[in-house]
Amino acid sequence: MKKHWLSLAIASFGLTLIFNPVAASADPEVFEASGATPADIQTAVDAFRNFLGDNNGVGGTFPTGRREINWDGVPDAFSAPNLLPANFFNSNSPRGVVFFTPGTAGFQVSANSINPTNTPVRFGNIHPVYPALFSTFSPQRLFSALDSTITENLFFIPGTAHSATVKGFGAVFTDVNVDDSTKIEYFDVAGNLLFSQNVLPGPTNRGSLSFLGVGFDTANVFLVRITSGDRILKTPSRDVVVMDDFIYGEPQALP
Numbered sequence: 632m633k634k635h636w637l638s639l640a641i642a643s644f645g646l647t648l649i650f651n652p653v654a655a656s657a658d659p660e661v662f663e664a665s666g667a668t669p670a671d672i673q674t675a676v677d678a679f680r681n682f683l684g685d686n687n688g689v690g691g692t693f694p695t696g697r698r699e700i701n702w703d704g705v706p707d708a709f710s711a712p713n714l715l716p717a718n719f720f721n722s723n724s725p726r727g728v729v730f731f732t733p734g735t736a737g738f739q740v741s742a743n744s745i746n747p748t749n750t751p752v753r754f755g756n757i758h759p760v761y762p763a764l765f766s767t768f769s770p771q772r773l774f775s776a777l778d779s780t781i782t783e784n785l786f787f788i789p790g791t792a793h794s795a796t797v798k799g800f801g802a803v804f805t806d807v808n809v810d811d812s813t814k815i816e817y818f819d820v821a822g823n824l825l826f827s828q829n830v831l832p833g834p835t836n837r838g839s840l841s842f843l844g845v846g847f848d849t850a851n852v853f854l855v856r857i858t859s860g861d862r863i864l865k866t867p868s869r870d871v872v873v874m875d876d877f878i879y880g881e882p883q884a885l886p
Contacts, residue, residue: 679844702772725790727882734779766838795882801844812870
């Protein structure tokens with residue numbers, strides 16, 4: 632079902648994916664950590680940033696470097712209780728990524744502590760327990776698909792419809808409790824699975840942070856599939872997981 636759905640999504644961009652697991656051209660470099668506080672994962676996050684290069688911010692296109700999304704600049708109009716447009720980070724704040732999910736409810740960024748609708752922080756609008764279960768790496772907002780655990784990331788030259796590839800992708804997760812509930816998969820433009828890695832669980836039952844970043848020798852990552860937990864963001868149970876910062880290589884244009 633996931634492969635069928637994704638093939639439809641890719642077809643909308645005039646491309647075709649064939650899902651065949653193959654070895655990448657070189658062993659990827661894995662950056663990972665988990666802990667109770669942001670400081671516990673900071674070294675791994677910074678090492679991944681250094682691997683990718685300088686932060687290129689918003690807009691433009693560059694031969695090297697990285698892009699970052701920390702969700703905190705998303706305006707209230709596109710934060711809880713409202714939805715985040717899937718192309719927000721290629722249109723409103725162009726950083727060259729568009730999100731897809733097999734769910735039908737879309738994506739949401741959690742509310743800031745001060746907002747016009749008095750919406751609770753850290754997805755407290757979905758369940759009042761969530762603010763105690765989730766924590767942030769970069770305060771204050773978090774991100775999740777709403778009725779699916781799957782978030783797909785397709786890359787573009789920022790602000791355009793020109794498809795692109797990246798040389799690495801990483802994400803921060805909060806409240807990973809099970810060692811096989813959360814993972815990131817990396818695919819090339821032909822749909823070949825380049826690499827897959829489970830995210831480390833945190834050391835505590837509440838509010839832990841985990842980071843996984845994987846870097847490649849060349850920009851051959853066309854699509855990234857994130858599985859965030861094994862339960863959707865609805866009722867607190869093991870293992871409901873949401874995300875904070877996304878960090879990825881500068882999108883490089885496909886021929």
